Amino acid sequence: MSFEPVIGLEIHIQLKTRRKMFCDCKSPVALAKGDVWQAEPNTHVCPVCLGLPGALPVVNQKAIEQAIKVGLALGCEINKETYFERKNYFYPDLSKGYQISQYRAPLCVGGQLDNVGITRVHLEEDTAKSLHREDTLLDFNKSGIPLLEIVSEPDIHSVKDARIYSKAIQELVRRLGVSDADMEKGQMRLEANISLRPTQRVAELPPYRVEIKNINSFRFLEGALKYEIERQTKALEKGEKLEQETRGYNVKRRVTFVQRTKEEAHDYRYFPEPDIPPLEIADETISRIKTSLPKLKDGLIDQLIEDYRILRKDAEVFVSDETKLEYFKDLVAEGLESRRAANLVINRPDVLLTRPDDLVRQLEREKAEEITDEDVLRKAVKAVIAANPQAVKDFRSGKEAALKFLIGQVMRQTRGKANPQVVEKLLKKAL
Numbered sequence: 001m002s003f004e005p006v007i008g009l010e011i012h013i014q015l016k017t018r019r020k021m022f023c024d025c026k027s028p029v030a031l032a033k034g035d036v037w038q039a040e041p042n043t044h045v046c047p048v049c050l051g052l053p054g055a056l057p058v059v060n061q062k063a064i065e066q067a068i069k070v071g072l073a074l075g076c077e078i079n080k081e082t083y084f085e086r087k088n089y090f091y092p093d094l095s096k097g098y099q100i101s102q103y104r105a106p107l108c109v110g111g112q113l114d115n116v117g118i119t120r121v122h123l124e125e126d127t128a129k130s131l132h133r134e135d136t137l138l139d140f141n142k143s144g145i146p147l148l149e150i151v152s153e154p155d156i157h158s159v160k161d162a163r164i165y166s167k168a169i170q171e172l173v174r175r176l177g178v179s180d181a182d183m184e185k186g187q188m189r190l191e192a193n194i195s196l197r198p199t200q201r202v203a204e205l206p207p208y209r210v211e212i213k214n215i216n217s218f219r220f221l222e223g224a225l226k227y228e229i230e231r232q233t234k235a236l237e238k239g240e241k242l243e244q245e246t247r248g249y250n251v252k253r254r255v256t257f258v259q260r261t262k263e264e265a266h267d268y269r270y271f272p273e274p275d276i277p278p279l280e281i282a283d284e285t286i287s288r289i290k291t292s293l294p295k296l297k298d299g300l301i302d303q304l305i306e307d308y309r310i311l312r313k314d315a316e317v318f319v320s321d322e323t324k325l326e327y328f329k330d331l332v333a334e335g336l337e338s339r340r341a342a343n344l345v346i347n348r349p350d351v352l353l354t355r356p357d358d359l360v361r362q363l364e365r366e367k368a369e370e371i372t373d374e375d376v377l378r379k380a381v382k383a384v385i386a387a388n389p390q391a392v393k394d395f396r397s398g399k400e401a402a403l404k405f406l407i408g409q410v411m412r413q414t415r416g417k418a419n420p421q422v423v424e425k426l427l428k429k430a431l
C-alpha cells in the first residue's frame with residue numbers, strides 16, 4: 001500500500017516594529033542586529049508585557065499595518081472588522097495566564113503562495129523566554145513582541161515542497177521589510193501538521209493529524225517530516241490506528257516524540273479580549289498599504305512582459321537572475337530590439353562579458369555588413385552550384401542535408417556576410 005503525505009504549516013514571524021505589540025517598550029527585534037538575546041534580560045519590560053494585574057494593552061498600529069501588508073501580498077481578504085481574543089493556558093513564560101491572540105476574526109483570511117492555500121494570517125504577542133537552569137529563569141524582553149501567524153491549508157504533499165513553501169514565506173516577509181525572519185534568532189518558527197492517506201483515496205483528508213511543534217530550522221523541518229512519514233507509514237502498514245497528537249523533534253536523535261495526546265489537548269477557552277476594543281480597518285488604510293507593496297515575483301513577470309513584450313519564459317528567467325535582467329535592460333536601452341536582446345542574454349550568457357553598448361555596436365556593424373542584395377548573392381549561388389555537382393545531385397534526389405551543405409558553401413564564399421535566408425531562397429530556386 002502506498003501513502004501520500006498531507007502537510008500543513010503554521011509559521012510564526014516576529015515583526016520588526018520599533019515597539020512591542022501592546023505596550024510602549026522598545027522591541028529588542030528592532031535593535032541593532034535584531035538580536036533579542038543581545039539585550040540584558042528583563043531590560044525591555046513594563047507592567048503590560050510583564051503581565052502585571054491591571055495593566056492595559058494598547059494596540060501597535062504599525063504591527064497591524066505590517067500584518068495587512070503580508071496578508072495583501074498573499075492575496076488574502078482583509079477582515080475589516082476584527083478583534084483580539086484571550087487564549088487561556090498556563091505556562092511560566094506567560095505570566096498573565098493567557099496570550100492575546102486572534103481566533104474567530106483573524107486579520108487576514110484566504111490567499112495563496114506557490115499553489116499552497118493560506119487559511120489565515122493573524123496577530124498575537126510573543127511570550128517570555130524561560131531558561132531551565134537549577135531554577136527556571138524568566139526573561140521578559142521577548143514578551144509582547146508582535147508575532148504574525150501564517151497558517152496554510154494542508155496542500156503540501158512532499159518534504160521538498162514544505163521546504164520550498166516555508167522558504168518562500170521567509171523571502172516574502174524579508175522583501176516586504178516586515179521581518180528579517182532569521183531562524184537562528186527565533187524570528188521565524190515553524191510548526192507542521194502531517195498525516196498520511198492512501199494514494200487511492202487522495203480526495204479525503206486523513207482521520208488524524210500529528211502536529212510537530214517548535215521547529216527552528218529548515219533542516220529540522222525536513223528531518224522531522226521525513227521521520228514522521230516513515231513512522232506513520234510503518235504504523236499504517238501494520239494496520240495501527242493513528243491518533244491526533246502533538247510531538248516534538250529531538251534534534252540530536254533525529255526523531256519525533258510524543259508531547260501531548262488527544263486526551264491531553266488544551267482547551268484554550270478563547271474569549272474576546274475585554275481591554276481592547278474591536279478594530280475597524282478603513283478601506284483607505286488597505287488601499288494605501290496596497291499601493292506601498294513592492295513588486296513581487298508574479299507582478300514583476302507581468303510587468304516585464306507588458307513593458308518589453310518578451311516571452312513569459314524569458315521574463316521568468318529574468319526575475320530570478322538580477323544580472324541577466326540588468327544586462328537585458330541595458331541592451332534594450334542601447335537600442336536592441338527587446339525579444340532579440342532577451343534571446344541573446346538567455347541563450348548566449350557569454351555576451352554578458354561584453355559591455356552592453358559595445359555589444360550593440362558590434363551587432364549593428366555585423367548587420368550593416370550583411371549582404372542581402374539578391375544580384376550579388378545569385379552570382380555566389382551559381383558558382384557554388386557549378387563547383388558542387390555531387391551535392392546538387394544529392395539534393396535533387398531528396399537529401400535535405402545537401403541543401404545545408406550548399407548554404408554553408410555560399411556563406412564561406414561571402415566570408416559569412418550573406419543573409420542565410422536569402423541564400424536558401426535563391427538556392428532552392430536555382431535547383
Ligand SMILES: [Zn+2]
Nearest residue numbers: 023025046049
Ligand atoms: Zn512593555
